[in-house]
Amino acid sequence: MNNLLQGINLYLIGMMGAGKTTIGRLLALEMGYSFVDTDEVIVQAAGCTINEIFAESGEATFRRLETEVLSQICAHTRLSIATGGGIVLNQKNWSYLHHGLIVWLDAPVELLYNRLAEDKTRPLLQDPDPKGKLQSILEQRQKLYAEADLRIKLNEGETPEQITQRILEEIPSVLKNPVSADG
Ligand SMILES: Nc1ncnc2c1ncn2[C@@H]1O[C@H](COP(=O)(O)OP(=O)(O)O)[C@@H](O)[C@H]1O
Ligand SMILES: O=C(O)C1=C[C@@H](OP(=O)(O)O)[C@@H](O)[C@H](O)C1
Ligand SMILES: [Mg+2]
Structure with a gap:
């Protein structure tokens, strides 16, 4: 798997709770x-x-901090990068993301809510109606997430390891110059 992306960075995008941090580490x-x-x-x-x-x-x-951090990260290679869910909001960020391969972890609101109902670390979800907030944020961002190179639809019950394997299997289908099996 070491040569799958020939050193180019992999960026995970998607909603809070989709698993970007978890899957990014495994990838x-x-x-x-x-x-x-x-x-x-x-x-x-x-x-x-x-x-x-x-x-x-x-x-x-x-x-502003998010854009500054992203601009510095994208100068490096051989990175798997978990972004924050709102990275897609700033058009300038896309010029950095497009240095690498962008993968959208696309999870339904129900799944996100089940994972984050008790979470206190996402300020945008500290709301009397967190499920409604997730729904409205997803509606605002859906079109932006869809700009990713690869969309991975997530199902309840799939383990991080299974999702990671699915991403690795699907990456060659979206590479412009895929690496051949022998090298
Ligand atoms: N495939 C999965 N199945 C079950 N729980 C998961 C899965 N992926 C992530 N989680 C859990 O969901 C929560 C949010 O995951 P995290 O990786 O922080 O998402 P993100 O970075 O996209 O906000 C964490 O508690 C994490 O352990
Ligand atoms: O969706 C968002 O706007 C945010 C997502 C969070 O990251 P995760 O997507 O890793 O939860 C974090 O960047 C911040 O709370 C804002
Ligand atoms: Mg995260």
Whole structure:
């Protein structure tokens, strides 16, 4: 699997709770890539949590940090990158994402809600109606996520390992210059 993408970065996009962080880490292991999570880099750089950034500086500041972090990450190669769910909102981010292969983890709202109902780390979901909020965010972003190179539809009950294998199997079908079996 080490030569699957010939060094180009893999970017995971999709809604909160779709599993970008979980699957991104597994994909890195399988491909012999390093793993980077844009949210983790932001938290390290800012020295505070995402909740604190949203509460103290606002979403616009978070989005600026996100773009700055992405611009630095994309200068590197051999990375599996888990993005934050809102990375697709800023048009400028797409110029960075398109340096690599973009994979959309496409999960239904019900599945996202089941995973995140008790979660306190996503400021956008600290809402009296988190399921309704997920639905409206997905409606806003659906067309943007659909700009990905590869769409992976997720089903309830599929393990991270199974999803990772499915992504690895589907990647060759969207590569412009696929690597041949012997090299
Ligand atoms: N395939 C899966 N099956 C069950 N739980 C999962 C799966 N993928 C992720 N999770 C869980 O769902 C939650 C959100 O996953 P995470 O990787 O943080 O998503 P994202 O980075 O897209 O927001 C975590 O608690 C994670 O352990
Ligand atoms: O969808 C969003 O706007 C966000 C998703 C989060 O990341 P995950 O998608 O990894 O949960 C994080 O970047 C922030 O809370 C905003
Ligand atoms: Mg994440």
